Amino acid sequence: MSPLLEVAGLSKRFGGLAALDGLDLHVEEGEIVSVIGPNGAGKSTLFNVVTGLYPPDDGDIRFAGRSIVGLPPHQITKLGVARTFQTVHLFPNMTVLENAMVGQHCRTRSGVFGAILQLPSTRREERMVREKARAALGFFGPRLAGYRQEQPAFVLSYANRRRLEIARALATEPRLILLDEPTAGMNPRETLEMRDHIVRMRDELGLTVVVIEHDMRVVKGVSDRVIACDYGRKIAEGTYEEVAHDPHVIEAYLGKRAVG
Amino acid sequence: MVRAGAKAGLLGGAVLLYAAAVGMLVRLDELHLVGTQVTLGRVLLVLPPFVAAFLAVRPRVVGGRVEQPGPPAALAIGALAGGVTGAVGAGGLALVDAIGLDRVRSVFVAVSPALVETMTFGRGLGLGAAILVLGGLGLGAVGGIWRRVRHGLRRPVEVGLLTVFVLGMLQRVVPFMLDELRIERDWLYSRVTRGLTWVGAVVVLVVATAAAAYVLDRRERHGRAPLEEGRPEVRGVRRLVLAGIVVAFFAALPQLAGSIVSEIMGTVGVFLLLALGLNIVTGYAGMLHLGFSAFFLLGAYSIALLTGANLVTAFGLVAPRFSAHLDFYVALVLVVLIGAAVGALLAAPVLRLRGDYLAIVTLAFAQIAVILATSSWLQPITGGPQGLRDVTKAPLLGIGFRSAENFYYLVLVACVLAVYVSWRLAWSRTGRAWNAMREDEQVAEAMGVPTGRYKMLGFAIGGAIGAIGGAMFAVKVGTVQPGSFEIIQSITILAVVILGGLGSVPGVVLGALVLLGLPGLLTQLEEYRFLIYGASLVAIMILRPQGLIPNVRRMRELQEEERTQDAWQQIFAARQEEEAAEGATEAAS
Numbered sequence: 022m023s024p025l026l027e028v029a030g031l032s033k034r035f036g037g038l039a040a041l042d043g044l045d046l047h048v049e050e051g052e053i054v055s056v057i058g059p060n061g062a063g064k065s066t067l068f069n070v071v072t073g074l075y076p077p078d079d080g081d082i083r084f085a086g087r088s089i090v091g092l093p094p095h096q097i098t099k100l101g102v103a104r105t106f107q108t109v110h111l112f113p114n115m116t117v118l119e120n121a122m123v124g125q126h127c128r129t130r131s132g133v134f135g136a137i138l139q140l141p142s143t144r145r146e147e148r149m150v151r152e153k154a155r156a157a158l159g160f161f162g163p164r165l166a167g168y169r170q171e172q173p174a175f176v177l178s179y180a181n182r183r184r185l186e187i188a189r190a191l192a193t194e195p196r197l198i199l200l201d202e203p204t205a206g207m208n209p210r211e212t213l214e215m216r217d218h219i220v221r222m223r224d225e226l227g228l229t230v231v232v233i234e235h236d237m238r239v240v241k242g243v244s245d246r247v248i249a250c251d252y253g254r255k256i257a258e259g260t261y262e263e264v265a266h267d268p269h270v271i272e273a274y275l276g277k278r279a280v281g
Numbered sequence: 282m283v284r285a286g287a288k289a290g291l292l293g294g295a296v297l298l299y300a301a302a303v304g305m306l307v308r309l310d311e312l313h314l315v316g317t318q319v320t321l322g323r324v325l326l327v328l329p330p331f332v333a334a335f336l337a338v339r340p341r342v343v344g345g346r347v348e349q350p351g352p353p354a355a356l357a358i359g360a361l362a363g364g365v366t367g368a369v370g371a372g373g374l375a376l377v378d379a380i381g382l383d384r385v386r387s388v389f390v391a392v393s394p395a396l397v398e399t400m401t402f403g404r405g406l407g408l409g410a411a412i413l414v415l416g417g418l419g420l421g422a423v424g425g426i427w428r429r430v431r432h433g434l435r436r437p438v439e440v441g442l443l444t445v446f447v448l449g450m451l452q453r454v455v456p457f458m459l460d461e462l463r464i465e466r467d468w469l470y471s472r473v474t475r476g477l478t479w480v481g482a483v484v485v486l487v488v489a490t491a492a493a494a495y496v497l498d499r500r501e502r503h504g505r506a507p508l509e510e511g512r513p514e515v516r517g518v519r520r521l522v523l524a525g526i527v528v529a530f531f532a533a534l535p536q537l538a539g540s541i542v543s544e545i546m547g548t549v550g551v552f553l554l555l556a557l558g559l560n561i562v563t564g565y566a567g568m569l570h571l572g573f574s575a576f577f578l579l580g581a582y583s584i585a586l587l588t589g590a591n592l593v594t595a596f597g598l599v600a601p602r603f604s605a606h607l608d609f610y611v612a613l614v615l616v617v618l619i620g621a622a623v624g625a626l627l628a629a630p631v632l633r634l635r636g637d638y639l640a641i642v643t644l645a646f647a648q649i650a651v652i653l654a655t656s657s658w659l660q661p662i663t664g665g666p667q668g669l670r671d672v673t674k675a676p677l678l679g680i681g682f683r684s685a686e687n688f689y690y691l692v693l694v695a696c697v698l699a700v701y702v703s704w705r706l707a708w709s710r711t712g713r714a715w716n717a718m719r720e721d722e723q724v725a726e727a728m729g730v731p732t733g734r735y736k737m738l739g740f741a742i743g744g745a746i747g748a749i750g751g752a753m754f755a756v757k758v759g760t761v762q763p764g765s766f767e768i769i770q771s772i773t774i775l776a777v778v779i780l781g782g783l784g785s786v787p788g789v790v791l792g793a794l795v796l797l798g799l800p801g802l803l804t805q806l807e808e809y810r811f812l813i814y815g816a817s818l819v820a821i822m823i824l825r826p827q828g829l830i831p832n833v834r835r836m837r838e839l840q841e842e843e844r845t846q847d848a849w850q851q852i853f854a855a856r857q858e859e860e861a862a863e864g865a866t867e868a869a870s
Contacts, residue, residue, distance in 0.1 A: 072727055073727075074723065074726075074727060093726070093731070093733075094726045094727045095726050095727075095728075095729045095730055095731045095732070096731075098727065098728060098729035099729055104727060106724070110721055110723075110724040111724075112716065112717050112720040112721060112724070112725075113720065114720060115713075115716055115717065115720065119713060119716075122713060123713055123714070123717045123725070123728050123729075123730065124728055124729070126710065126713070126714055126717075126728065126729045126730050127728075127729030127730075128729075129710055131709070131710050132710075132711065133706065133709075133711055133738065133742065135709075136705050136706055136709030136710065136711055136712075137701075137702050137705050137706070139705065143709070143710075146710070147709070147710070150710070189728060190728075193728065193729050
């Protein structure tokens with residue numbers, strides 16, 4: 022069986038800078054893969070290209086066996102790729118629940134006439150969207166429950182904003198979720214909590230997860246496989262132990278002399 | 282702070298001189314609000330020092346801390362601001378006196394002996410100037426200290442004064458309605474000045490203040506109502522009842538208020554339709570559209586051509602080269618479709634543009650529309666500058682809708698439908714998608730919203746509603762000429778939406794009533810219509826940027842401060858509870 026996500030020879034340049042330089046990687050269904058690398062290694066660019074925000078200069082991206090290069094972002098989302106952003110991007114003036122409800126957009130179809138005429142199918146669908154959004158928020162237990170769901174997203178604490186962003190991505194009912202530094206800015210307790218949530222995404226929701234992460238405890242705790250990048254290229258791949266002791270990786274993080 | 286006071290005073294003085302130089306002070310002196318003493322002109326004379334002082338002592342953030350002057354300082358700064366305002370006014374008078382009234386008048390036609398008389402209270406230059414400065418000092422002191430008055434007292438009095446003011450402004454409507462309802466009204470409105478009587482004004486002030494105080498007190502005791510109160514079904518029923526009352530009121534209005542009001546409200550209705558259309562494009566979907574009058578024009582010409590209007594030529598009336606003789610209501614459906622189609626077509630080339638760029642391009646649309654309609658190329662169809670005449674009266678079962686009262690009902694039905702559509706869309710999947718797009722286009726796209734399609738949808742629905750407004754306008758006036766659809770109409774529509782509250786349907790309704798209804802009702806205001814638009818837009822941007830009746834979501838955005846704090850307190854408390862609970866379970870295990 023072909024892998025769920027397969028990236029082959031992916032390149033993306035910004036001016037003279039190669040953010041991605043012939044990157045190859047694959048992610049099997051049901052895997053949790055961490056992507057690590059120093060700042061500027063092209064990790065976030067990888068996500069942006071995979072989700073269609075930027076067109077790649079070269080290479081191919083196959084999701085569930087079909088090429089998704091050139092598709093607009095909303096279609097890629099509909100195919101089952103959800104993501105979060107490195108710097109949290111919510112819809113700050115919409116309520117927490119509405120944020121999650123937007124995630125359901127690609128799974129629903131009612132339109133203008135249904136809304137104006139209040140067709141039974143529209144009302145049913147709206148109820149369903151609400152339930153599914155609540156369920157997505159419920160992934161984080163009490164953190165995003167109760168009165169918070171009716172509050173505008175901008176009042177949330179930083180950690181809760183990150184959680185909401187993930188919940189919104191879960192509400193799109195993805196097969197593959199791309200998490201861009203889900204624990205950035207979180208305190209140690211919240212970080213450990215997030216680590217458990219990432220594992221739960223696979224175990225309970227059956228998702229495939231690709232996570233960009235800097236916190237090595239999280240990487241170690243969740244990863245089936247770790248891919249290390251630098252200068253837009255894969256420099257190492259394997260289990261956490263293998264990658265952590267790979268000389269290329271140590272060099273990328275610490276410089277050449279540390280290897281010797 | 283002294284500098285702030287002086288600055289506010291200079292601004293206040295500038296406003297005062299401006300209002301005087303354009304003739305507002307004298308012209309509006311004819312409009313009696315209360316008794317013979319309180320005229321709109323005098324209110325305008327008194328307001329600048331007071332408002333300047335009130336604004337001068339507003340709390341401001343200095344180096345991360347909120348600084349607010351204490352009562353003595355507020356008094357002094359306020360007096361300074363008011364005094365400077367008065368002094369600028371007096372200085373203006375002295376300058377006019379020095380140059381010579383006649384010579385000034387040859388440039389500023391409004392600077393008349395009557396103006397000098399008004400500004401000096403008829404006491405001559407010396408004494409008048411002294412009154413201006415001293416009065417400014419006094420008013421400024423009151424304005425400064427007013428800021429420090431307890432909120433629970435200040436707000437009700439403000440509401441009371443505003444009520445008196447509004448009732449005074451509605452002097453051509455309310456007494457008429459009271460007469461129709463056979464309610465004795467001589468105690469409230471004078472038959473001589475047409476304004477309120479002193480007795481009436483005092484009664485209204487007391488009642489309105491007391492009522493406002495009661496509501497405020499209740500609210501304080503029971504806490505601020507949460508953003509969305511009650512279960513959705515209860516809210517829905519409550520809203521329906523409220524909507525029913527509002528519609529019933531407007532349906533009864535022509536009977537109550539007479540044909541002048543019907544005539545004015547007809548115009549309000551036309552612009553309300555346009556504003557509701559723009560509200561979908563700009564308020565819901567967040568695309569700034571400066572050329573919405575293009576849809577106004579489109580709707581008017583479409584209905585005229587589809588229902589068999591005639592061209593005016595040197596040889597008399599001729600049928601246009603293209604014309605149909607459809608029934609108005611059939612044609613109206615076509616107009617809706619044309620509006621939607623043109624809206625979507627215009628959206629196609631601008632899908633990639635955002636913000637300012639989009640605004641400039643839309644501005645061009647409006648100009649192109651007018652030029653096309655005027656052009657000799659399209660003259661056989663549009664009639665060029667002469668336009669088309671004999672537009673249908675929209676007959677239905679033998680009743681025409683040209684007369685003010687009948688037209689009012691026609692446009693009312695259209696408005697109610699448009700309001701309903703707007704409201705349903707706001708709380709639907711479509712509205713949510715627009716909202717997400719307005720908040721962050723790229724993220725909305727990444728979350729699965731096809732933003733291009735929703736932009737076109739926004740333009741299409743907005744265009745359709747706007748085109749209905751144009752069609753209604755054509756029925757109302759019976760002729761269609763390009764001059765009626767100049768850019769200034771786009772500005773008016775935008776002003777209505779912004780003043781009322783972007784994205785807020787009740788706000789847009791109120792905005793249309795205030796900006797189009799009031800100048801229509803008070804002929805004295807009519808000539809200052811655009812001055813009032815400009816001034817009220819500036820004021821609303823400073824004082825209440827979310828609009829008169831904000832959209833729930835915009836309110837969240839712009840009144841962040843207060844609510845965020847409440848919310849943080851709640852979150853903080855909840856978090857502490859959570860942690861306590863977690864601590865307990867950990868201790869137990």
